Amino acid sequence: MNSDQLNLLEYAGANRHLPLILSPRPPFAPEPPTREKDILPADGNVPAPKPPRREGATCTVLVLESNYRLTGAVLFCLSRQKNIRVHLVSRNAASPYRFSHYIRQWHYCAPGQSDAEFIACMRQVAAATQAEVLLPIDVAGMRFTIAHQPELASFLRVLPLPESEAYEIATDKSKLGAFMQQRGIPAPDTILDVRRNLAAQLDTIEFPVLLKPVDGIGGGGIELFHNRTALLKAVAALPADSNYIIQNCIEGYDIDCNVLYQSGKLVAYSIQKGVLPAASAYAPTEAIEFVRNEAVLEVVNWVMTALRWNGVAHLDLRYDARTRQMKVIEINTRFWLTVVGSAVRAQVNFPVLACRAALGQSLPLPSFALGRYIPFPNYVRYKLFGSGANKIPFTLRDTTLAGMLGDPLPKLYEFFTTD
Structure with missing residues (x-):
């Protein structure tokens, strides 16, 4: 089995039955209206906040499709919550997730539409599916949702999001560097x-x-x-x-922090450190371990409070061995691939918690479990080719193998259709 075939298994999910035929879920592709009055609330005002939804009730979520791997990671996390029904809104007519068992239905909105037309398309999808929550997962989706939050909030609840200015500062390495320099936040x-x-x-x-x-x-x-x-x-x-x-270039080690903030308050986090060398210089590590580190949490809260952050983020930090400080390197202002590890091993399911926050539900006290996570393809490579006296004893429990057959069809489609 080669590495490409192994990568098919990386973001498999919960136990499902494998269908006998490879057939896509029928898309819901309405003809979107283009009139502005069909987009905005009738009175032109931002709607009042919706009351909290009862905890435990079934919730329908619209996920905005991103790239193949990130979409798979988030769908896997959502599949682990029994009372969440997922509908995927896509602008890719050849999306592998047409075949996904993690979604109730795949909905297509043409990529050439204007923002107003795209919003109208989502409005029709939301009405047809009785969806309650909109979940963007990448930078493009977050930017779109922030820019059009009043219109979208008229028919969907939206996960916590920061103000546009704060989002652009955090997303741009240059702007973030200047921001941290001005405030004395530890950084390179x-x-x-x-x-x-x-x-x-x-x-x-x-x-x-x-x-x-x-x-x-x-x-x-x-x-x-x-x-x-x-x-x-x-x-x-x-x-x-x-x-x-x-x-x-800081002498030390990398350490990352995943967060969810709500109204400027930290409501969920996990801290992870690489335990295997990266495949190439400056690439992400091959495996992670969830650890406690109060110094990380202190500097993370410093920068995110200064940004008045709202929503999810993944922060890259590095320990400076010379100054003995944790320093913020950059902020990924979206969901992240190792969100799977947080859900499986740290027991913090960030996509699910973001949906709960959007619904106005109470969230558990910030806490996470310790443990290791290694994507299944990396696990196989390490078992076969890893060596040394200090070889880490990963087990299948540290991977997503238990759900390997949960959603195989998108992976098979991607494998056989990608050059």
Whole structure:
């Protein structure tokens, strides 16, 4: 079995029966109205907050589809809650999740629609399914929902979301760096404008340094430099329309924090640390362990309180061995792939808790369980090829293998249709 085949199994879910044929769920694809009066509330005002929903009652959630892996991770988490019914709103006519057993129905809205038309399409889907909660899961979905929250809130409850300005600061590495510098929040030394007097600015930063794209994901595009000459040459060769920052390379270790804030209050979190080397430099770790660390929680609460945060986020931090400080590296302002690990091992199901927050329900006190999590493909590779006296004794309980057959058809479709 090769690594591509193993990756089919990574985000499988709860026990379901495997169907005999591969047939997509029929889409609900209404012809959306385009008139503005069909989009906005009748009186043009933002609707009053809806009363809390009774806990334990069945809830129908509209999930805005994202990329393949993130969508699979969130659908897996939602599938673990028996009283949640999921409908998926997609703008991808070839979505693998047409075949998903984690959803009640797949709903298609054409990708070329205007925002007003897309909202109207979602309004019709919500009416047809009696949906109550809208759950965006990636940056594009969060931005859309924040921008159109009054219109969307007229027919759906929306998970907690920050103000637009705070969201854009947290999402942009350059803006976040400036924000933290202004407030003295522990962070790497950062050069925000690499095209203005860079030679002089380099006098204020200690080498080695990292050159990072502001919009980089998963460590992509990051380069390490040990001297000024090579760095200046690399910056001079950057495309004119690109946006980069420079940060000092901190000696220490990475540690991350997952959070859900509601009205500026931390209501759920988990802290995770990598326990296996990444597949490549600056890429995410191959496996994680959930740990306690009050220093992490302190600096996370510092930056998120300063942002007046509302909603979910995944913060990358690094312990600086020289200054003995936890420093915030960046914030992922969306759901994250290891949200599966939080649900399975830390017993904090962030997508479900976000839905409960949207419904106005009480949430449990912030707490999480300790344990390790390793995606099943990584587990198999480590079992077969890992070596050394300190080999970590992962078990199947640390993976999602128990639900491997829960939702295989999207994975099979993706495998056989992707080049």
